[in-house]
Amino acid sequence: MLSFENDYSSAAAPQILDRLQHIAAEQHPGYGSDQYCQMATEKIRQACQNPEADVWFLTGGTQTNATVLDTITPAYAGIVCADSGHINVHEAGAVEATGHKVLTIPGKNGKLVAADVDDYCSQFEGDANHTHMVYPGSVYxxxxxxxxxxxxxxxxxxxAQVAHDHGMPLYVDGARLGYALESxxxxxxxxxxxxxxxVFTIGGTKQGALFGEAVVFTKHNTPSHFLTLIKQHGALLAKGFLLGLQFDTLFTDNLYFRLAKHADDAAERIRTALxxxxxxxxxxSPTNQIMITVTNEQADALIKQVRLSFIERLDKDHVVLRICTSWATTDEQVDALIALL
Amino acid sequence: MLSFENDYSSAAAPQILDRLQHIAAEQHPGYGSDQYCQMATEKIRQACQNPEADVWFLTGGTQTNATVLDTITPAYAGIVCADSGHINVHEAGAVEATGHKVLTIPGKNGKLVAADVDDYCSQFEGDANHTHMVYPGSVYxxxxxxxxxxxxxxxxxxxAQVAHDHGMPLYVDGARLGYALESxxxxxxxxxxxxxxxVFTIGGTKQGALFGEAVVFTKHNTPSHFLTLIKQHGALLAKGFLLGLQFDTLFTDNLYFRLAKHADDAAERIRTALxxxxxxxxxxSPTNQIMITVTNEQADALIKQVRLSFIERLDKDHVVLRICTSWATTDEQVDALIALL
Amino acid sequence: MLSFENDYSSAAAPQILDRLQHIAAEQHPGYGSDQYCQMATEKIRQACQNPEADVWFLTGGTQTNATVLDTITPAYAGIVCADSGHINVHEAGAVEATGHKVLTIPGKNGKLVAADVDDYCSQFEGDANHTHMVYPGSVYxxxxxxxxxxxxxxxxxxxAQVAHDHGMPLYVDGARLGYALESxxxxxxxxxxxxxxxVFTIGGTKQGALFGEAVVFTKHNTPSHFLTLIKQHGALLAKGFLLGLQFDTLFTDNLYFRLAKHADDAAERIRTALxxxxxxxxxxSPTNQIMITVTNEQADALIKQVRLSFIERLDKDHVVLRICTSWATTDEQVDALIALL
Amino acid sequence: MLSFENDYSSAAAPQILDRLQHIAAEQHPGYGSDQYCQMATEKIRQACQNPEADVWFLTGGTQTNATVLDTITPAYAGIVCADSGHINVHEAGAVEATGHKVLTIPGKNGKLVAADVDDYCSQFEGDANHTHMVYPGSVYxxxxxxxxxxxxxxxxxxxAQVAHDHGMPLYVDGARLGYALESxxxxxxxxxxxxxxxVFTIGGTKQGALFGEAVVFTKHNTPSHFLTLIKQHGALLAKGFLLGLQFDTLFTDNLYFRLAKHADDAAERIRTALxxxxxxxxxxSPTNQIMITVTNEQADALIKQVRLSFIERLDKDHVVLRICTSWATTDEQVDALIALL
Known part of the structure; x- marks a missing residue:
């Protein structure tokens, strides 16, 4: 059945699968101390125009968010986040399981607004005693x-300015960073x-890799003993070279961005048709995720013909569905979808 | 350079890499709800002769140990473990990070002895008050x-009998289960x-897969809402079908055990030579890991020619090194190693 | 300076201080295994008309909330709470520090509404997959x-009905239970x-005791090994007999309720004057806490003459202040406050 | 029945109970911001000859240990402790519940030996990779x-020297500090x-107070936002002035040390008799705790006549009992005990 359900339904870009075949006979040291991780690090630094960035490779998005946020947020503090933020809604409480409260602010179109963050954090200064409250300690x-x-x-x-004004780091979850930047x-x-x-992540899972998220600390600000902390959070892959190899491939010949643009273009065609x-x-939304508001009847008709994600029920009669393209979406799939809309 | 450093230095068995190529154009639902996970589950149930076993697929060993132990051990209790146990020594405190104490008992050749566990747990019954101590809640x-x-x-x-006598489940970490069973x-x-x-695991990472550990609950004893708990522990892979595919391959035509036997045989040749x-x-040790006690000079000479793992310093003059074979070890590598011993 | 700042500014009811003097020469076993805890338990059971209730004595409110909620809420779940709830706003993230998310619902006048809880929890059943979300596991x-x-x-x-319909226990924080029941x-x-x-608590700290909260499990539902869990949460008082003595005194001759009524009456006089x-x-609010909305100028004038609690800034020109009476408030203090209003 | 069971069986020194009576009509601000806490802080600074020490007052020993150790130990690290240490054996895993591993070293007569700590920590430097192990982060x-x-x-x-050489703070649990210093x-x-x-504590609970432990940071090294961290750990007493009052009393006219010496002298008489x-x-042991090794028959005979603490079973025929004096032990009680030995 036709599927626009998500952007992690296909294995990996052919360039990655091919390289996996080519290294089958090689042996590499473990836990990210291999040459591919080093090569990928250099390529990412170059793409970031930040030759001293610290780059780490983890496996999945939720584990990456929890590991990074737990280690950059002071023990007494919480994480400022839009109410619709992924860590607040769809990560099964992984952040709270590390002991930190998620401090929500209503978002606008899913985005945190700097002035709102400033207002929120400013209450912790001034005429009242807030020592019994959870301080804002980082921004997600x-x-x-x-x-x-x-x-x-x-x-x-x-x-970033507001975060820094209040002594907090800004963390950007880039699970779909390519789709954003290419939009x-x-x-x-x-x-x-x-x-x-x-600190930000460059998502691999949803953008052409089998799995993997690159974490980039931009200001010599990697937490002390970070490798041990990754391990403690259960997020250290034994065969780290698999992560290095994939990101090295994605950052060769601009593949990461080409894959993302492909998905964004497909989404644009669908949006126009819609x-x-x-x-x-x-x-x-200008990226690979399209949210549509449809009646219950429209929804029922659609999901008989194509796999889509149910997002939420708006009211008794309407629901929100998501059409999601990916680096792997084919023209034929887009044509087929448009035909049945 | 020749390497017998560990059993996770090579990518994956060719059968797995080939299948990855073949499914490149497919689309699958996420988080383990795909057909390959279902197929792998059935094959593992059959291999276990337990048609009702619950099977789950996680990514890495440390995350699997922490996730399972946290969820099967009561909140007031700790995990009984040999002092040399992996969770006690080499997992960066991942278990304690979930709030549970690791309760160590001196092992014999790395093994827990049932009578020692019984003695340890028996102190929590009888003539003294132990409400201020950490109860034994599971055995690792x-x-x-x-x-x-x-x-x-x-x-x-x-x-298992002693564990059950004291109301505890027995958990077996099978990161190297194949190498054990084939020895x-x-x-x-x-x-x-x-x-x-x-509950036990069937390790993939060290036994032919790119990554992955299968968790088998044998007695309808999966913790409630376990999928959510896996997610909360940052251990749920988006592309769960990659885990299913790998384990389905490993449990086709007995591949898992054939790969293990290959490594054990290689180790046996090396042991004989040593x-x-x-x-x-x-x-x-009859499995793929060989520990040798050598002088500092011997160690220096060896590690100039072959990558080995340093295990520990025994005394001023001696260290323990590990020679580790794997499913990927070739006859030529074994010959080369024997030649330089 | 006159103070209506809070209800925990005075030491303890004279009956409690007197009894402390009388037991000065006694010796008691530790950790709540003494006769006073037993006596207080019996009196509380009688006052509750629940002869089989389990009663425990802890020291402070935040530690009690965190200890009880952590132990009655499943590991995969969170705690449903009004957005204004004490655990959500004023306990420094103590609940999240145990690993559980606080799931907020907008309250009405500070109260959770059953229908809102039902709506919230019902989304976890039915047409969408919520395994990546934090389930509601208890109600606070x-x-x-x-x-x-x-x-x-x-x-x-x-x-309670809605909670039970969704498989959750209802926990009532009774830090000011007396003030509520006597209103x-x-x-x-x-x-x-x-x-x-x-499960609910009977607050001592704010209602006549030096410190102490009694926890009452009403349905043979005390978590297994609860004494050990109290200890693990740092909430077990060595001299538990001090807690028993205080609650035994408070539940003798209806003292607990007489003290509460005294504070409510004082508040009523102030409210009438306001x-x-x-x-x-x-x-x-009909209890011992009176919230008033005043202009900045009014607030400045008031807090020069009497200690009050700042609650929040409503807008640029207005703030909310709290006038709080207690069991120790004297008629003279009430007169003085009314005079300066 | 005669009791030498522990040193927390009596309420409090008469000087403390008297002062409680005298302040019954007073009102104080909450959470340690009162004048008594300030006065007690000054007296403790003076007694410590450290006019800039930071002093905090918490309620109980286990909560104090867990709160301080959690906040002074890096997230990636554990706490070095003698195997017999209180946090390792008798605090129900409260430290591990904060996510830190307790790293045990065999003690000598219950004491950590500096050279052993040095050896232990030195393994984390040098010829092996220890990034997968729990680093030593503080010493208890x-x-x-x-x-x-x-x-x-x-x-x-x-x-302290060894701890500092390895970058760790030394924390001393002084639950019985007076008994030690006066021995x-x-x-x-x-x-x-x-x-x-x-950082060290001055125990009140076992040394004349109703409850309370003073925490002294000696080097301007209080963790950031420590009051919020205390609250987060459920260890912040609403009526902090009760703690201030007690420690102010204990550090007036040397009362703390006089009470301790009284107990040590009583123990000395008993030891001589034994x-x-x-x-x-x-x-x-030269302090208020006397451990005796007796046969099962002796033990049975003794505990029929006097309450003592059972410490452990040495072998089939022998057990260790503890005779514990306190600031409240009377000469008559000592005479009675000696008579029945």
Whole structure:
């Protein structure tokens, strides 16, 4: 059955599978101390225009978020996050399981607004005693967001400024970073991200790799003994060279961004078709995730023909569905989807 | 350089890499709800002669140990473990990070002895008040052990009996289960394991897979909401079908055990050579890990020619090194090693 | 300076201080195994009309909430709570530090509404997959609430029903239980509470004791090894007999309720005066906490003459202050406060 | 029945109970921001000859150990402790519940030996990779120890030196600090302790107070936001002034040390009697705890006449019992005990 259910339904880009075949006879030291991790690190540093960035490779998104946030947030503090943020809603409490509260602020189109963060954090200064409250200790955003929307360069820089004004690092979850950066509406580059964020991730799982997230600390700010902390969080892959190999491949010949652009283009075709056929887009998202608001009847009809993600029930009569393209989406699949809309 | 450093230095068995190529164009639902996980589950149930076993697929060993032990051990209790146990020594405190104390008992050749566990647990009954102590809440062993030794069927059954007598489940870490079961000294089968252990793992990472550990609950005893708990522990792979595919391959045509036997045979050749050349084996291990006690000078000479693992310093003049074969070890590598011993 | 800042500014009721003097020469076994704890337990059971209730004595409110909620909430689950709930706002993340997420629902006058809880929990059944979300695992309310409001018997019974419908226990934080039960608007008794709640506390700290909270499990539902769990949470007092002695005194001759009524009456006098002088009550609270909405100038004038608690800034021009009476408030203090309003 | 069971069986020194009566009509701000805490802090600073020490007041010993150790030990690290240490054996895993492993080293007479700590920590430097192990992050000792023994000034200074050499703070649990400092064998003062330890506690619970432990950070090294961390650990007493009042009293006219000396003298009389009657002292302890090794029959006879603590079973025929004096022990009680020995 046709599927636009998510962006992690296919194995990996052919370039990655081919390289796996080629290294089958090799032997590598474990836990990321291999040459591929070193090569991938160099390529990512170059792509970030940050030759001294610290780069680490972990396996999955939730484990990466929990590991990084736990280690950059002070023990007495929590993590500021949009109410719709992935760590707040869809990670099974993995962050709270490390002992930190997620401090939510209502988002706008899935995005945190710098002024709102400033207002929230400012209450911890001034005329009242807040020693019994959970201090804001770090800021979490994702680029793109849960709703497929993107932060502009200025929006993200403003968030970083507010975070720093209040003594907090800004962490950007880039599980879909490529899809964001390649989208028509996004005015920032990977180098911008490496300038603005204190730490961010470059998602592999949803963008062409079998699995894997690269974590980039941009300011010589890797927590002390981070490798041990990764291990303690159950996030250290024995065969780290598999992560290195994949990211080395993705950052060769711009593959990471080419794959992302492919998905964004496919989404754009679908979005155009949706609008021409009178569908309601729930959010104005320029990336590979398209949210549509449909009646129960429309939803029932659609999901008989194509696998989509159910996002939420809006009211008695309407639901939000997600159409998700990926690096692996084919033109034929897009055509087939458009035909049945 | 020649390497007998560990059993996770090579990518994966060719059968697995080939299948990855073949499924490149497929799309699968996420998080283990795919057909390959279902197929692998059925094959593992059959191999275990336990048609109702619950089978789960996680990514890495440390994360698997922490996730399972945290969820099967009562909140007020700790985990009984040999002092040399992997969770006690080499997992960066991942178990304690979940809030549970590891309760150590001196092992014999890396193995817990049932009578010692019984003595330890019996102190919590009877003439003294132990409400201020950490109760024993589960038992952890690995098959094979950190020292490459193996439990006999009777030894493990005795441990299970003692554990059950004290109201505890027995968990067996099978990161190297194949190497244990295929060893010449081991008198137990996978079906025996599924009879004796309450929950055990079948290691993929060290035994032919790219990564992955299968967790088998043998007695309808999977903790409630276990999928959510896996996610909370950061251990749920988005592309769960990659785990299913690998284990389905490993349990097709007995591949898992054939790969293990290959490594055990290679180790046996090396062991024979070591003894004939007068080396001292630190432990009498019949599996793919060989510990040798050598002088500092011998160690220096060896590690100039072959990558080995440093295990520990015995005294001022002696260290223990580990020679480790794997499913990927070639006859040529064994010959080369023997030549330079 | 005159103070209506809180209800824990005075040492303890004279009856408690006197008894402390009388037992000065006695020796008692530790950790709650003494005769006073036994006597207090019996008196509380009688007052609850629940002869089989399990009663435990802990030291402070936050530690009690964290200890009980951590032990009654499944590991995969969170705690449903009004957004204004004490555990959510003013306990420094003590609950999250045990690994559980606090799941907030907007409250009405500080109270959770049963239908809202039902709606929230119902989303975890039915047409969507919620295995990546934090399940609701227990319900937290306080009687009286943060805003001094009280649940009626029917409101609380409805919450218990909804909680049980969704498989959750209802926990009532009774840090100010006496003030609630003795208030003119409250139509429930301690026996009602012991019928409705699965576990609740009887606050001593704010109601006449030096310190101490009694925890009452009403349905033979004390978690296994609870004494060890109390100890593990750092909440086991060595001299438990001090807790027993205090609660035995409070539940002799109805002292607990007489002290509470005294504070409620004092608050009622103040409330009448406030209304007659044109003050705005922020909430319609019938207990010992009175929230008033005042201008910045009014606030400045007031806090020069009397210690009050700052609650929150409503807008640029207005703040909420709290006037709090206690068992120790004297008529003279009330007169003095009314005079300066 | 006569009792030498422990040193926390009596309420409090009369001076404390009297002062409680005198402050009954007072009102104080909460959570330690009162004048008594300030006065007690000044007196403790003076007694420590450290005018800039940071002093905090918590309620109980286990909660204090867990709160301080969790906040001074890096997230990736564990706490070095003698195998017999209180946090390792008798605190129900409260330290592990905060996520840190307790790293045990065999003690000598209950004491950590500096050279052993050095050896242990030195393995984390040098020729092997220890990134998968739990690093030593802080050192825990108690003065006096679980066995009633005391560290000499030199022994403790050597431990501090080794700790600092390895980048760790030295924490001294002084639950029985007075009994140690006043013992005939102890050559150190409170000022010495404040010179040597990075952080230590002055126990109140076992030494004349109703409850309470003072925590002294000696080097401007209080963790950031420590009050919030205390609250998060459930260890912040609402009526902090009760703690201030008690410690202010204990550090007035040297009361703390006079009470301790009283108990040590009583123990000395008992020890002399025990030796003259041929009893075997299990340890050579000069403080208020006397461990005796007796046959099962002796033990049975003794505990029919006097409450003592059972410590452990040595072998089939022998057990260790503890005779414990306190600040409240009377001459008559000592006479009665000696008479029945």
């Amino acid at each position: 955003v994702s680029q793109s967001t849960e709703y497929g929307t993107v932060y502009s360069r200025d929006e993200l820089a403003a968030l 028509s509406e996004c005015d920032m580059t990977l180098a911008d991200m490496a300038m603005i964020a204190d 609008l021409s056929k009178g569908y309601t887009l729930t959010f104005d | 062993v690995s098959q094979s052990t950190e020292y490459g030794t193996v439990y006999s069927r009777d030894e493990l059954a005795a441990l 010449s000294e081991c008198d137990m089968t996978l079906a025996d394991m599924a009879m004796i252990a309450d 003894l004939s050349k007068g080396y001292t084996l630190t432990f009498d | 309310v306080s009687q009286s609430t943060e805003y001094g409001t009280v649940y009626s018997r029917d409101e609380l019974a409805a919450l 003119s608007e409250c139509d429930m008794t301690l026996a009602d509470m012991a019928m409705i709640a699965d 209304l007659s002088k044109g003050y705005t009550l922020t909430f319609d | 000792v108690s003065q006096s120890t679980e066995y009633g023994t005391v560290y000499s000034r030199d022994e403790l200074a050597a431990l 005939s064998e102890c050559d150190m003062t409170l000022a010495d302790m404040a010179m040597i330890a990075d 030796l003259s009657k041929g009893y075997t002292l299990t340890f050579d």
